[in-house]
Amino acid sequence: MLNIKLGDRTGQIQLAVKPLEEMLYEGRKTENDRIQAEALSELGLAYRRLGRLQEAQDAYLQALPLFEDLQAIPGRAHVLCGLGMTLEQSGDASAARPHYQQALQLFEQLDDTYGQAKVWHCFARIHHHTKNNELALRFYTQSLQLYQEIRHIANIGPVLLDLAQLKMTLCEFKEAIILCEKAKEIFEGLEDQAVVAAVYTNLGIIYYSQSQMDLALKHWQQARGIYPRLHESQKTPIADPCQAQELQVIEDFWVNWLSMYDLTVQKQTLARLNAGIALLEMDISRNSKRTLMKT
Structure with missing residues (x-):
């Protein structure tokens, strides 16, 4: 069986998809239910983290009966939790709740x-x-x-x-x-750049909420320096000042941990960062000119 671990959470989850799909193929070829179940469970995690939510749900639903047949309670519990997280990430928290409840009961049973x-x-x-x-x-x-x-x-x-x-x-x-x-x-200790970028973004949001614009700008610029490196083949244009005025830069904005590895979400976050930075730079520039005029 392939030794594939996603537990390090280094943000390079996309690199695990192909080996896991190969592991699943081998499990089906040899009719090994345990290998299939483990591959499907890990694929569910990888697909969910990457925002491929329907594929994640399908993988988890295929893994669940396999773990049940194997009487593998730990595997079943983690799949139920993963299925709940997939539903939550897709916006259906009410559907996620019973899966979480079942998972908790099993984890408590297992101590x-x-x-x-x-x-x-x-x-x-x-x-x-x-x-x-x-x-x-x-x-x-x-x-x-x-x-x-x-x-x-x-x-x-x-x-x-x-x-x-x-x-x-x-x-x-x-x-x-x-x-x-x-x-x-x-x-930073885990070298997980996707989450480091998210933290810089969220720190900027907190400082912005307190009207500490210089600190907000500093943290957003740090985040913007990281995001393009996560998927360099997908270029996101920097928003110009006109576009920035039209974007919802701050309201209801926080980089959600569940979806921060999703490349689409990363591109949307980068667009918002570009807009926020453009607005702040204009605002800081205007304030500097006013200060100079007063002196």
Whole structure:
């Protein structure tokens, strides 16, 4: 069986798709249900991260009965959680909830701390986006505590990033910045440039929300320097000032951890960054001219 791991979360998930598809082919050729199930489960993760949501859902749905036949409860639990995340990422959080609930029951049955931490993070996101902030904060904290207990650093970063968004919503900007900086340190250690770019973008949003335009501009420029390198073959034109005025630059804008590896989302984020940078540069330039005129 091919030894293919996506656990490092380095942002190079697209490189795993072809080997996983080959692994699935070999599993079907040899009628090995376990290889097929594992390949489908990992393909579900890879497809979901890349925004290929229908393919992800299909892979997870094919993996589920295979794990059931194998009586492989851990595999079944992770597939249920992955299926829920795929539905959540596609915008159907209500359909995701029962999958998360089933996954949590299995992880608790297995006494699987990692699995429980993952599902509590999922429940936190759902409550966060339905504006049930008290429960969201409780579940983010619960997830963080479990990940810290088992020292699973890679998954602490995404929870910190989502928690930072909640803190910004609550106008607790200082805490939001601290959480983003902690997350950035983790992702830089993992050399995950897609998430580092997202953190810089989100830090810029927090500073913008506090009218700290120089810091917002600095962080957005850092993010803009990273995004083109993630998929250099897909060039996104820099927005000119006229286009920038028409774009929703800030409202309801936060780079979501679930979709940040999706190349389409990355291009949309880069377009918004270009627009935001153009607006800020014009604004800062006007303010500088006014200052000079006064002196």
